[in-house]
Amino acid sequence: MTALLDVAGLCRRFTVGQPGPIDRLRGRKAGVLHAVDGVDLRIGEGEVLGLVGESGCGKSTLARVVARLIDPSEGSIRFAGEDIAAIPARRFARHPMRRAIQMVFQDPTESLNPRWTAFDCIADPIRRMAPLPAAKLADRVRELADLVSLPEALLSRFPHQLSGGQKARVGIARAVALGPRLLVLDEPTSALDVSVQVVVLKLLDDLKRRLGMSYLFVTHDLEVVRLVCDRVAVMYLGRMAEVGSVEQIFRRPSHPYTRALLSAVPTGEPGVAPQRITLSGDPRSPIDPDPRVCRFLGRCPQGTDRCATEMPQLRPMAPGHAAACHLADAA
Amino acid sequence: MTVAIANPPLLAVEGLSVTFRTRAGDVKALERVSFAVGRGETIAIVGESGSGKSVTAQAVMGILDPAGRVAAGRIGFGGMDLLQASPRELADMRGRELAMIFQNPRGALNPIRTVGDQIADVLARHENLKGPAARARAMEMLALVKITDPKRRLDAYPFELSGGMCQRVMIALALSCRPALLIADEPTTGLDVTTQAAIMDLVGELGRSRGMATVLITHDLGLAAEHCGRIVVMHAGHVVEDAPAAAIFAGPRHPYTAKLLAATPRPGRRLDDLASIPGGQPDLRRADLPGCRFLDRCERAGDPCRATELLPVETPDAAGPRRVLCARPLPVAVAA
Amino acid sequence: MAGAADGIGAYARHLRHVVTENPVTGGAFALFVLLVLTAVLGPALVPYDPLQSNAAATLQAPSARHWFGTDQLGRDVFSRVVVATRLDMTIAFASVLLVFVTGTLTGVAAGHFGGWVDRVVGRVSDTIMAFPLFVLAMGIVAALGNTVGNIVLATAVVNFPLYVRVARAEANVRRDAGFVEAARISGNGEARVVLFHILPNTLPIMMVQVSLTLGYAILNAAGLSFIGLGVRPPTPEWGIMVADGANYIQSGEWWIALFPGLALMLAVFCFNLLGDGLRDLIDPRRRT
Numbered sequence: 021m022t023a024l025l026d027v028a029g030l031c032r033r034f035t036v037g038q039p040g041p042i043d044r045l046r047g048r049k050a051g052v053l054h055a056v057d058g059v060d061l062r063i064g065e066g067e068v069l070g071l072v073g074e075s076g077c078g079k080s081t082l083a084r085v086v087a088r089l090i091d092p093s094e095g096s097i098r099f100a101g102e103d104i105a106a107i108p109a110r111r112f113a114r115h116p117m118r119r120a121i122q123m124v125f126q127d128p129t130e131s132l133n134p135r136w137t138a139f140d141c142i143a144d145p146i147r148r149m150a151p152l153p154a155a156k157l158a159d160r161v162r163e164l165a166d167l168v169s170l171p172e173a174l175l176s177r178f179p180h181q182l183s184g185g186q187k188a189r190v191g192i193a194r195a196v197a198l199g200p201r202l203l204v205l206d207e208p209t210s211a212l213d214v215s216v217q218v219v220v221l222k223l224l225d226d227l228k229r230r231l232g233m234s235y236l237f238v239t240h241d242l243e244v245v246r247l248v249c250d251r252v253a254v255m256y257l258g259r260m261a262e263v264g265s266v267e268q269i270f271r272r273p274s275h276p277y278t279r280a281l282l283s284a285v286p287t288g289e290p291g292v293a294p295q296r297i298t299l300s301g302d303p304r305s306p307i308d309p310d311p312r313v314c315r316f317l318g319r320c321p322q323g324t325d326r327c328a329t330e331m332p333q334l335r336p337m338a339p340g341h342a343a344a345c346h347l348a349d350a351a
Numbered sequence: 352m353t354v355a356i357a358n359p360p361l362l363a364v365e366g367l368s369v370t371f372r373t374r375a376g377d378v379k380a381l382e383r384v385s386f387a388v389g390r391g392e393t394i395a396i397v398g399e400s401g402s403g404k405s406v407t408a409q410a411v412m413g414i415l416d417p418a419g420r421v422a423a424g425r426i427g428f429g430g431m432d433l434l435q436a437s438p439r440e441l442a443d444m445r446g447r448e449l450a451m452i453f454q455n456p457r458g459a460l461n462p463i464r465t466v467g468d469q470i471a472d473v474l475a476r477h478e479n480l481k482g483p484a485a486r487a488r489a490m491e492m493l494a495l496v497k498i499t500d501p502k503r504r505l506d507a508y509p510f511e512l513s514g515g516m517c518q519r520v521m522i523a524l525a526l527s528c529r530p531a532l533l534i535a536d537e538p539t540t541g542l543d544v545t546t547q548a549a550i551m552d553l554v555g556e557l558g559r560s561r562g563m564a565t566v567l568i569t570h571d572l573g574l575a576a577e578h579c580g581r582i583v584v585m586h587a588g589h590v591v592e593d594a595p596a597a598a599i600f601a602g603p604r605h606p607y608t609a610k611l612l613a614a615t616p617r618p619g620r621r622l623d624d625l626a627s628i629p630g631g632q633p634d635l636r637r638a639d640l641p642g643c644r645f646l647d648r649c650e651r652a653g654d655p656c657r658a659t660e661l662l663p664v665e666t667p668d669a670a671g672p673r674r675v676l677c678a679r680p681l682p683v684a685v686a687a
Numbered sequence: 688m689a690g691a692a693d694g695i696g697a698y699a700r701h702l703r704h705v706v707t708e709n710p711v712t713g714g715a716f717a718l719f720v721l722l723v724l725t726a727v728l729g730p731a732l733v734p735y736d737p738l739q740s741n742a743a744a745t746l747q748a749p750s751a752r753h754w755f756g757t758d759q760l761g762r763d764v765f766s767r768v769v770v771a772t773r774l775d776m777t778i779a780f781a782s783v784l785l786v787f788v789t790g791t792l793t794g795v796a797a798g799h800f801g802g803w804v805d806r807v808v809g810r811v812s813d814t815i816m817a818f819p820l821f822v823l824a825m826g827i828v829a830a831l832g833n834t835v836g837n838i839v840l841a842t843a844v845v846n847f848p849l850y851v852r853v854a855r856a857e858a859n860v861r862r863d864a865g866f867v868e869a870a871r872i873s874g875n876g877e878a879r880v881v882l883f884h885i886l887p888n889t890l891p892i893m894m895v896q897v898s899l900t901l902g903y904a905i906l907n908a909a910g911l912s913f914i915g916l917g918v919r920p921p922t923p924e925w926g927i928m929v930a931d932g933a934n935y936i937q938s939g940e941w942w943i944a945l946f947p948g949l950a951l952m953l954a955v956f957c958f959n960l961l962g963d964g965l966r967d968l969i970d971p972r973r974r975t
Contacts, residue, residue, distance in 0.1 A: 074543040075514065089868055113871050123872050130865030135887045141869075148874030183631065184400070194873065210541075213399040213570060215614045215628040225622055240543040243573075243616035247625075284548035288617035290576040290596035296548060302499055 022101065024234050025086070025202055027061035030095035030105075032078075032085055036307060051307040055081040056092075057258035060334070063202065068228065068235040070249035070266070072242065072281070076306070078258040080206055083238045087123045087204045088112040100201065119149045122200040126207040128187035132179040138165075138190045139175040145197045164193040167230075168223060185216035189223070196227060203228075204236045209244060221248055242285045246270065251340075254278050257306050257315040260334060264341035274343035276320050297321060314346075322347050360387035360427075361564050362411070362532055367424030369403075369410055376636035380406050380419070381588045385663070388532065393558060393565040395575035395596075397611070398585035401632050404568045407585070408534045412451050413441045429531070447477040450525035454537040456517035460509040466493070466520050467505030470527055477528045492523040496553060515546035519553070526557060533558070536568045551578050572615045576600060581671070584608045587632045587644035590663070594673035604666060604673070604680040606649045643678065651679055712964035718957040726773040735763035737770040737923045746940050756942035758931060767923035768946050774924050775954070778835060779904040782842035783897055789843070790850025791886070791893055797851065798858030799881050808855070812848040820845045824907055828916045838917055842904045853896055857889035891966045898962035902955035909951055925951045 032055045039048040055078045063069045071079045084090045086097060088109050097105040104117055112118055122145075125131035132141050142161050146152060152160060165172055168189040179187055188208065195203060208224070209217040225248060228235060237249055245252055245266065252269045254262045254277065262275040273279045280297040287294050301319045309315065314327040326346050334342040337349075369381040381403045388394055396404045409415045411426055413433060426433040429448060433441065445451075453459040461469055470489035474480040480488060486505065493501035496519040509517055518538060525533055535554060539547035555578055558565045569575055575582050576596050584592040584605065592605040603609040610628045630648035633640060642661035646652050655678040663674045666683070730737075735753075741761030749756040755764035797808040815823065827841035858881075861867060870884045871877075909926030911917035918924040920931075925947040932944025 074545060084868075087872065089871060109871075110877060113874055113876050118872070118874050123869075125865050125869060127865055131869045133866040133870070133884055133888070144870070144875070145873035148879075191869075194869070214572070214611070215399065218614045218625045218627040221622060222625075222627075242544060243618075246618070247616055247620075247622045281545060284545045285618075286548075286571075286573040286577045288573040288576060288615070290600050296552065298549060298552075299545060300497075300499075 023062040023064050024067075024100060025061065025063040025236070026096075026098040027059060027086065028096050028098075030056055030059045030061070030082070030085060030097065031093045032056040032081055032090065033093045053307050054258045054309055055306065056085065057309075059095075059255075059258075059260050061086075061253060061260075063234050063236060065201075066228070066232060066234055067251065068237055068249045070245040070252040071236060071238045071255060072240060072245060072252060073255035073261075074240065074281075076257070076303075077255045078306075079238050079255050082255070083123075083204050083206050083236060086236060087121055088118075089123075119145070119198040120200050121202045121204065122195040122198070124191055124195045124203060124205040124208045127211050128184060128191050129179065129211075131191055132187060134179055137176055137178055138170070138182065138186075141179075141190055142175075142193045142197060145194060150198055160197075164197055167196070167227070168193045184212050185219060188212060188216070188220050192220070192223065192227070196231060196233075199231055201233060202236065203233050204238070206238045207240065208237075210239065210241065217244075224248065242282065254281065257304060257309070259315055260344060261316070262341075262343040262345075263334065264337070264343075268338060268341040272337075272341075274337045274341070274348040275345045276322055276347075277316055278343075280321075316345075361390045361392075361429070362388040362566075363425075363427035364407070364411065365425045365427065367407070367410060367426065368422040369406055369415065369419055370422050371416070371419045373418065373636075378635045379588060379640065380635060381410070384424070384585075384588070384590050386583045386590060386593055388564050388566060390531070391558070391562045391564055392581070393555070393567065393579045394581040394583060395567045395569060395579035396583045396585060397569060397572055397575050399570055399611075399632075401587070402585040403588040404585050405536055406588075408451065408536050408566070408568055411534065412445060412449060413438075443477075446473055446530070447528045448531050449534075450528075450530040450532070451534040451536065452518070452521045452525050452538050454540055456514055456521050456538075457509055457512075459521055460517060462509055465506050465508055466512070469520075470524055473524055473527050488527070489523075492527050493520070495526070495557070496520070496523045497549075498523075514542055515550065518542065518546075518550050522550070522554065522557070526561075526563075529561060530563065532564045532566070534566045534568070537570070538567075539574070540569075547574075554578075572611060573617065584611065588635060589644055589676055590674075591645065591676045592674070593663075594668065594675075595670040598668045598670045598673060602681070602683060604675040604683070605645075605677050606651050606681060607645050609681060643676070651681075653679055655679060709964070711960055712967070715957050715960035715964060718953065719961055722772060722776060722954060722957060725769055726776040729769040729772055733763075733766035733769050735766040737762060737767040738921050746935070746943075748940075749942050755946040756940075758928075758943045759935065759940075764928075764943060764946055767928060768925070768950050771923040771925050771928065771947065772950070772954075774835070774918065774922065775905050775908060775926075775951075778838055778842070778908045779901050779954075779958075782839040782846075782904045782907075783900050785839060786843040786846045786850055786900065787893065787897055790847050791854045791889065793847075794851035794854025795858040795881060795886055795889060798855035799862055799877075799885060805855075808851060812851050815844065816848045821907070821910060824911060825914070825916055828911055833916060833919055835918065838908050838911060841911070842907045845907070846900050846903070849900070850893070850896060853892060854889055857892055858885050861885050861888060894965040895962040898958045898965055901958040901961075905951065905954050905958075 034053040034055060035050045036053045037051045039050060059082060071082065073079045081090065085092050088104060091109045092105050095105060096103050099117065099121065102117070107115055139161055142164055143157055146157060146160060161175065162172055165175055170186060170189045170193060174182060174186060182190070209220050212220060221244065227233065239245060249266055251263070251265050253260060254275065256277050262269065262273065262278045269278060270282065273282055280299050283294055283297040299319045303319055304315055312329055312331055314332050317323055317327045324346065332344040332346050334344045336342050364387070365385050367381055367384040371378040371380050384407055396407060398404045410421060411433065421434055424434065467486060467489045470492055471485040474485045474488055490501045490505055493504055498504050498516060498519050512520065539550050542550065551574065554565060557563065567575060567579055579596055582594065582596050582599050583590055584607065586607045592599065592603065592608045599608060603612055613626045614628060616625060628648060633644050633647060642658045643656050646656055658678065661676055661678060663676045664680065666673050666675055666680070739762060743761065744757050745759055745761040747753055747757045753763050753765065755768060758764055793808055797805040824841040824845045827844060828837050831837045867880060867884060870880050875884065908917055909929065912924050912926030913930040917926055920927055928947035929944050932947065935943050
């Protein structure tokens with residue numbers, strides 16, 4: 021079965037630190053930040069793939085490249101068979117495929133135009149990509165508000181008059197307005213209270229089934245991953261460290277970073293401290309990294325000579341489970 | 352009336368009520384908040400946004416927004432009432448005996464001064480250390496909070512450091528004069544889970560080695576459970592439950608605490624097992640706020656709950672003293 | 688839209704709220720309305736023809752017949768001050784409208800697109816700012832001629848860098864804001880993103896700019912006229928009147944310069960105080 025989304029060899033580089041004219045005379049060049057470095061990703065129909073990693077690992081950048089808000093430096097993004105990486109982001113806004121991939125943003129306050137009412141925020145994608153006459157538009161917006169359990173009276177309010185949970189729901193209603201096939205969610209619940217988080221996660225779960233969507237769910241909260249995701253991809257400094265089903269990743273983590281990550285999650289039991297794997301040392305710089313050295317070397321509790329001379333690639337550990345580490349054992 | 356603790360408490364907040372004057376009315380942000388922290392004890396104040404937990408911390412530190420007025424109460428610390436202290440006395444206390452770390456670490460540091468200079472400032476103010484002596488102590492502090500290569504980092508600016516490192520610097524700043532009490536206001540929100548664990552472990556370790564009391568303010572019950580011995584649960588400006596962490600998890604007595612537990616993800620729980628809390632916080636500007644502010648959201652609400660004033664009830668527990676602000680608290684959990 | 692009529696009704700309520708809530712804003716609004724009414728209706732209602740000279744009644748102090756006295760040609764100062772309102776207000780509004788539209792659009796484009804647009808706009812701005820602004824205005828009017836149109840143009844040019852700078856900063860801050868990304872993902876091309884998403888958000892700050900510049904524009908026009916580079920006599924204009932009156936202060940005929948000067952002061956005062964009120968009116972965050 022062909023996957024809905026098939027990303028191969030995706031890279032995104034940024035130039036940083038433009039040297040001044042004097043430094044340039046000395047031969048100094050700008051650095052290249054490898055935000056995303058050779059990532060492969062696959063999401064099937066109706067599947068939820070969690071993308072986890074610490075801040076700075078490139079997951080937000082990857083999400084935005086997949087959602088075609090940014091262009092990749094290299095690589096292909098096949099969506100429903102078509103390579104959408106070839107279409108520049110600036111033109112993608114007006115492309116018919118735009119409606120098939122949508123996004124829910126992290127900060128509901130930031131992602132709603134402060135001068136637009138909730139109604140207008142939800143109506144915008146419809147007006148832009150599938151215009152309807154005014155009366156039908158109003159009906160459709162009301163239908164969407166209903167779908168996300170947003171009281172109709174709130175539609176005429178401005179974002180600053182809505183609570184965090186209500187704003188989050190406006191963002192979701194807007195994202196699903198045109199029935200996308202893939203929804204990219206960038207930390208949709210990290211700015212919300214725990215009770216509101218439950219409401220939003222249940223809503224997302226319900227909508228996924230009702231509207232038949234796949235999710236790319238970016239988060240740093242492993243508990244949320246456990247609740248809503250089918251598969252998990254762990255990123256570290258721009259590269260994929262491990263990929264597998266939720267069960268495989270949580271029960272048999274193979275990459276040392278995944279293990280450290282899981283050990284840091286609070287157990288939730290009072291007074292019970294988990295066996296913590298502390299990572300000491302500073303992370304390597306993502307600017308002009310040595311392509312032969314494993315990104316995790318230096319912080320990793322293990323390490324061999326091979327880790328400094330050969331970049332580990334994703335190797336299968338079990339069917340559907342792969343890890344990029346020389347020292348990981350196949351199951 | 353506070354919970355009796357074995358030793359005289361280091362910090363005793365009694366009947367604290369705070370009101371904010373806004374354009375749209377008076378917000379009764381805190382009402383009769385009482386809790387105590389013993390020497391070397393670690394407690395958590397847990398609540399959702401709007402519960403008043405940050406306001407409580409600000410009131411203790413004396414850094415309330417100018418629109419906020421303390422309507423009543425007493426904050427006993429080291430033998431004096433912080434609410435009656437003069438600004439000079441408070442300024443002397445802050446940093447030396449009483450310290451606070453904040454939620455957005457990069458935002459809480461001065462962006463145009465080096466990290467070393469900022470620590471030296473605190474040392475100069477409270478311990479009269481200057482020049483090389485201050486610099487040496489600052490470097491010690493950076494090493495204490497496990498920042499690698501402290502000598503070089505002394506001259507770094509906050510924008511050159513990661514979020515986790517900025518938080519460590521803030522901890523170094525807070526601890527540089529060996530305070531007796533540290534208030535940590537959501538210190539790890541926004542940090543990823545490995546950094547969060549490292550920061551919390553660091554705070555715990557430093558607290559234990561220096562006999563320092565810690566008040567952790569958070570919305571995360573799981574985090575509170577792991578690091579704190581006692582949890583104070585707040586809702587809409589009230590302390591609704593004050594109990595040992597183990598007791599709260601084994602058997603919460605306040606319906607809100609129970610609902611909060613039911614909404615918190617934990618290993619082994621599926622999405623269907625979680626339940627959100629119905630309704631929302633009451634509008635704290637209302638003149639007719641009921642005695643129990645959880646009334647409209649509680650399915651156990653009955654006649655005794657509609658009293659205009661509710662007083663906390665002591666419910667001793669095997670694990671330690673506990674209090675609940677409820678007219679019909681949940682039954683005591685039977686030991687398995 | 689959720690009921691256009693509702694929208695207008697809500698807006699009117701908000702307007703009333705803003706005006707009544709702060710007495711300073713209320714006062715400024717009242718004064719503004721008075722100024723506009725004077726500009727519109729004044730010329731029809733004045734007791735004397737502002738251009739009509741009367742050799743018999745020169746230099747008369749304020750009296751029941753001539754409320755503000757008469758000037759050296761026997762013209763009624765009151766009528767001239769009132770009639771001048773229209774000209775001065777027109778110059779002020781026209782120049783501010785011109786610079787507001789051009790400056791905001793240019794600034795937002797520079798801040799949003801960056802690159803060569805930003806560089807070109809930056810250099811043009813820098814060039815204008817290199818001159819002492821009033822001197823530049825004088826230069827433009829002197830080169831192009833003493834017409835109302837050129838005064839408007841000169842005032843607009845001189846204020847252009849200010850608007851560009853503010854608009855550019857606002858656009859720059861919002862360039863990667865969440866709602867801008869959301870707009871792109873909702874199918875808005877870059878032009879729409881700039882015009883319908885970013886531009887409306889820069890308006891509240893630009894409104895304060897507008898009110899401050901209105902005051903400056905009037906002063907600029909008056910100043911140019913004062914030194915003879917503005918409107919030509921006998922057209923009544925506050926600046927010219929102050930210039931004329933200045934010759935007579937020493938000999939004791941204070942009213943010729945004072946009343947147009949007071950009018951100038953009131954107008955600038957009103958516009959400055961209006962600034963906050965205008966911003967409150969435009970910014971939805973103030974609406975509850």
